[in-house]
Amino acid sequence: MFKKLTLIMMMLLCSVVPIHGQKSYLTLGLKAQPLAMTKVKITGKIVKKNIKKASYYRLEKAKGKASYRMLAKLKKPSYIDCQVTKNTRYRYRLTAYYKGKKLSSADATAYTGVGKATFFEYQRSDTKFTPTSIELKGTVENGLTPQGYYVYRKKGKKYALLAHIKAASKAFRYVDKKVKGGQGYSYQFAGYRKEGKKTYIGPKSSAITMYACHAIGTFTSHVTMQKGAYVLTLTSDAFNGPLTLTKQGLRLTCEQISDLYLDRWSLDGRNYTTDQKITLMPGKSLYLLVKSQSHQVITEDKLEVDLEEDASSCRYASCPANFKTPYDATGYAQLNFEYIH
Numbered sequence: 001m002f003k004k005l006t007l008i009m010m011m012l013l014c015s016v017v018p019i020h021g022q023k024s025y026l027t028l029g030l031k032a033q034p035l036a037m038t039k040v041k042i043t044g045k046i047v048k049k050n051i052k053k054a055s056y057y058r059l060e061k062a063k064g065k066a067s068y069r070m071l072a073k074l075k076k077p078s079y080i081d082c083q084v085t086k087n088t089r090y091r092y093r094l095t096a097y098y099k100g101k102k103l104s105s106a107d108a109t110a111y112t113g114v115g116k117a118t119f120f121e122y123q124r125s126d127t128k129f130t131p132t133s134i135e136l137k138g139t140v141e142n143g144l145t146p147q148g149y150y151v152y153r154k155k156g157k158k159y160a161l162l163a164h165i166k167a168a169s170k171a172f173r174y175v176d177k178k179v180k181g182g183q184g185y186s187y188q189f190a191g192y193r194k195e196g197k198k199t200y201i202g203p204k205s206s207a208i209t210m211y212a213c214h215a216i217g218t219f220t221s222h223v224t225m226q227k228g229a230y231v232l233t234l235t236s237d238a239f240n241g242p243l244t245l246t247k248q249g250l251r252l253t254c255e256q257i258s259d260l261y262l263d264r265w266s267l268d269g270r271n272y273t274t275d276q277k278i279t280l281m282p283g284k285s286l287y288l289l290v291k292s293q294s295h296q297v298i299t300e301d302k303l304e305v306d307l308e309e310d311a312s313s314c315r316y317a318s319c320p321a322n323f324k325t326p327y328d329a330t331g332y333a334q335l336n337f338e339y340i341h
Contacts, residue, residue: 026054028077030094030106034144037086037195040110044077044094054096054103062091087113087200114191114202115143117172123208131181131239134210138172138189143202145170146191150201154186159207162187179212181239182282213241213282229263230290238283245286246277252290259293 026049033041042059057077060068068091072079077094084090090112095105119138120126127135140146148166151174152159163174172189179185190204218237223230236243252260264272266287267280280286 026050026096026098026103028094028096028104028106030092030108032090032092032108032110034110034112035080037112037144037193037200038082038084040081040084040090040092040112042079042081042092042094042108042110044096044106046077055098055100058095058097060093060095062093064089068093084110084112086195087111109142111143113143113200114146114193115140115170116203117149117188117190117205119187119189119205119208123210127210129210129213129215131212131214132177132179134176134179134185134212136172136174136176136187136189136208136210138205140170140172140191140202144193146202147193148191149174150190150192151176152188152190152204154207159186159188181212182237182241184209184211184242211241211282213239217241217243226289230288231269232288232290233269233285234280234288235285236280236282240282242282243280244277245280248276257292257296259296260290261293263289263291265289 027047029045029047031043031045033043035041044057054077057074058070059072059074059079061071061081062068071081071092077096081090081092088111090110091107092110093105093107096103117138118141119136123137127137129135136151145168147168148164149172150161151163151165153162153176154160162176162178165172165174172191174189176185176187186207186209188204188207191202193200193202214237217240219240220235220237222233222235224233225231247262250262252262254260264274265278266272266289267278267284269285269287272287272289278286
């Protein structure tokens with residue numbers, strides 16, 4: 001009984017105090033959170049250790065890119081720094097010591113202003129847009145939570161204030177209903193805070209362009225014969241967005257002819273080009289001259305055309321689009337956009 005009790009006590013002791021000859025360690029994590037434009041809370045977190053606690057902590061601080069300077073010696077890894085100025089970036093370093101020896105350090109930054117505004121990465125796929133409205137979503141990175149937002153829209157060569165949103169949140173959302181179908185609009189937004197009588201505006205977001213258009217494009221088609229070749233006319237609805245196509249994304253199939261290819265294409269039906277990429281604008285037509293490599297005469301077989309939108313025109317997305325039309329008929333067609341993150 002005595003031996004068993006002694007063994008248990010030794011095991012408990014070894015879980016707190018390092019075994020003789022084993023190096024003491026304590027791993028830190030650090031967070032610096034602005035509470036106001038003149039106050040930052042610094043909190044250290046012990047991630048891993050083999051000692052009960054550090055003997056003390058040394059907190060250092062640097063303004064911008066300046067060198068670190070001693071701020072405080074602490075018994076616990078937490079501190080509130082009230083010696084900060086507005087709209088300034090600070091770096092903090094917390095170092096743990098045990099019996100006079102340095103164990104580990106952790107760094108963190110804090111910005112005593114409104115953080116930089118950023119639109120969502122998948123703006124086209126995660127927001128709603130129609131011919132009568134455009135939804136915008138974003139967030140503010142780092143810094144203080146905004147008390148509201150300013151939304152800007154490009155007018156001519158400059159951006160003008162479009163809306164003022166009063167909402168204390170790091171999440172931004174706005175629906176622009178002052179749009180015309182088929183037209184594109186460029187936006188920016190920024191968060192703000194009021195301190196006393198002064199308003200502080202954070203860094204503006206990068207600009208994005210969104211179209212007031214159908215989420216699923218609608219098109220009409222017409223196929224005619226010209227000297228043994230198809231001319232497929234694809235007309236985009238006036239409320240569609242721009243459609244950028246590449247020859248690599250074009251697939252042509254026919255019930256009896258397997259060697260069809262796109263010879264040339266045109267945006268006016270007169271001047272044909274062999275360019276690898278072309279953009280069909282809303283309300284306009286695209287003319288595709290389709291031929292057979294073995295010079296077979298294309299008759300009343302059904303022609304199927306698959307078109308794929310150029311993925312480079314989408315931000316962080318692949319946008320396949322499919323279109324099929326029968327020979328020598330005028331009908332209704334859709335290009336179905338499927339957004340993949």
